Amino acid sequence: MPPPPIAAAPAAPRPADGSLARTGSEASRRLLGPGPQARPLTLWGSSSMSSEGGDQSTPLAVRIHEHLALAAGPAVVHAFGVGATRSAHTLLMRGLDTPRLRPTGEGAAGGVPVALDSGLAPAGPIRVPGAVDGIPGLLDGSSGTWHFVPEDPAAAVGDGVFRSALAAVAADSRQVLWIGKNNILDVSGVLEDTQRMWEAAADPARDNLVLGQWPTSSDPVGSATAAAVAEVNREQQRRYGAHFLDLGALLTSEEGLCCPPLAPLRLLEQSATHGALERRIVPEELCAPDGIHLNGWGNLAVSWAIVRRMQELRWL
Structure with a gap:
């Protein structure tokens, strides 16, 4: 299942005598005691959003969702990045796609094997809480095939429509979207899926931040994937303006590589850096050993850039 929500707010101190006496001025209480209306923040995406590789190269692991939880506190941060998933999987998790599930075998301890009428195959460790026609449970694709595991083992699961429970979790939250790198060659599909996620927010024009894709060593200038990344980033910059954060530019420009976290x-x-810039890819000093994920330093720069943009958007 997705990791539990992260709450960064510390417990409020109480007077030594245990009384409920209020101290300080009204203004100081408003400043130092944020109200209960802090908007939640939901992070959607694949392995980059789940900070895979963030435990490499830095003394301590750098996880993007942990940095955002600290910056956004006391707001709750829901981290729903799942490695290896494509943008269509994010639509399923967000509850924007509600496929019909068809049992394909007998139920067992691992649940009932099912197929989705959408034809979507599972990817990575995806596990989505939800319900099939009112029967609560878990749609689990972590084994490589779909199984629906009902909360009540005695429940009879037949053909039915699956609806993700994460839709309710994210209903009133702001969204950070970093989806589509694993199916980036389908440019129109990535753009359409991102737009559907954008429109799902309570106030789309104010409640979304779309993160741009960054080019790995497998995406040098001249490659098909580099062209697709550039096209998606360019169109999303046009559509979303200040609500689009160009992380590719951050990580492949001289100005970006001199940002405070990377100074x-x-x-x-380093000569290797200039070689990377000539190929318009992220320098290996910011990448995990596998070459396709950011390491701790890369995640630190991304976290810094997201927090700065959220401040500019008055989310913080």
Whole structure:
């Protein structure tokens, strides 16, 4: 199942005598005691959003959702990034796609094997809480095939429509969207799926932040994937303006590589960095050993950039 929501708010201190006496001025209480109406933040995406590789190269692992939880506190952060998924899987998790499930075998301890009428195959460790025609349970694709595991083992699961429970979790939250890298060659599909996620927010024009894709060593200038990344980023910049954050530009430009979190690395003094910039890819000093995920330093730069943009948008 997705990880539990992360709440960054510390417990409120109480007077030593245990009384409920209020101290300080009204203004100071408003400043130091944020109200209960802090908007939740929901993160959607694949392995980059789940910070895979974030435990590499830095003394401590750098997880994007943990940094955002600290910055957004006391707001709750829901981290729903799942590695290896494509944008269509995010629509399923968000409850925007409600496929009909058809049992394909007998139920067992691992649940009832099912197929989705959408034809969507599982990817990565995806597990989605939800219900089939009112029967609550878990749609589990982590084994490579879909199974529906009802909360009540005695429940009879037949053909029915699956609706994700995560839709209710995210209903009133702001969204950070980093979806589509695993199916980036389907440019129109990625753009359409991102737009559907955008429109699902309570106030789309204010409640979304779309993160741009970044080019790995497998996406050098001249490659099909580099062209697709550039096209998606360019169109999303046009559509979403200040609500689009170009992380590719952050991680492949001299200005971006000198941002405060990366300044200690002195990247521009290294010849390998200039070679990467010529190929318009992210320098290997910011990538995990597998070459397709950011390491702790890369995640630190991304976290810094997201927090700064959220401040500009007055989310923080």
